[in-house]
Amino acid sequence: MASIYENLQNDRQYSASTGLNKAKFDELYQQFKCHYIPKKVNIMTGQLPRFYDSREALFFVLYYLKVYPTLQVYGLTFGISDFSASDNYDYIIPYLKITLKENSSFINRIFENQSCFEKAFENVGDIYIDGTEIGIERSKDKQVQKDSYSGKKNSIPLFCL
Numbered sequence: 008m009a010s011i012y013e014n015l016q017n018d019r020q021y022s023a024s025t026g027l028n029k030a031k032f033d034e035l036y037q038q039f040k041c042h043y044i045p046k047k048v049n050i051m052t053g054q055l056p057r058f059y060d061s062r063e064a065l066f067f068v069l070y071y072l073k074v075y076p077t078l079q080v081y082g083l084t085f086g087i088s089d090f091s092a093s094d095n096y097d098y099i100i101p102y103l104k105i106t107l108k109e110n111s112s113f114i115n116r117i118f119e120n121q122s123c124f125e126k127a128f129e130n131v132g133d134i135y136i137d138g139t140e141i142g143i144e145r146s147k148d149k150q151v152q153k154d155s156y157s158g159k160k161n162s163i164p165l166f167c168l
Contacts, residue, residue, distance in 0.1 A: 010085040011070075012063045025069035032065075038110050039065045043102045057087055058095055068099045 015021060018028040025032055043064055046056035058064035071081060082092035118124040128134060146152045 010063070010067075012066045012085070015066075024073060025066060026073045027069065032069075035106065035110070036062055036065050039102065039106045042105045043099070046098065057085075057091065058099060064095075064099050065103065068096060068103050071096055 011024065015024070015029075018030075021027060021029045021032050027035065040061040043061040045059045045061065045064070048055055058067055067085060070084070076084065078089035078092050081096075082089040085092065087095070118127065
């Protein structure tokens with residue numbers, strides 16, 4: 008049951024796979040481990056659950072959020088089935104949400120106006136926005152269709168998560 012987690016060695020690899028450098032990952036981990044409760048040991052086999060290690064559990068969820076692989080690739084990457092990948096993600100993500108709610112330094116802000124935005128980023132040179140585009144199906148309802156149509160021929164807008 009090997010996973011890519013075991014191969015992490017430097018900041019560049021942490022950033023590429025989670026969006027956080029090792030120091031930021033460690034900072035988030037210190038809070039995450041206080042909340043995370045691994046699944047119980049399998050009483051039939053005595054085996055520990057796959058993500059018993061809270062550090063790997065955090066990496067597992069952050070990897071999905073950063074890379075957004077298919078479930079088949081996600082499972083393959085961590086040495087588990089696609090069903091198990093989905094099941095474990097659904098189990099672990101609430102713990103990350105609890106952790107992020109308590110740690111405001113990891114939460115994105117919505118700014119009231121341009122000056123508030125500029126003040127928050129006055130010492131920042133470049134800003135990169137990472138998002139995932141998802142196409143939407145054209146509705147049969149005329150009003151919904153009108154609201155979501157981009158005006159371009161044969162084009163339906165993509166929403167950003």
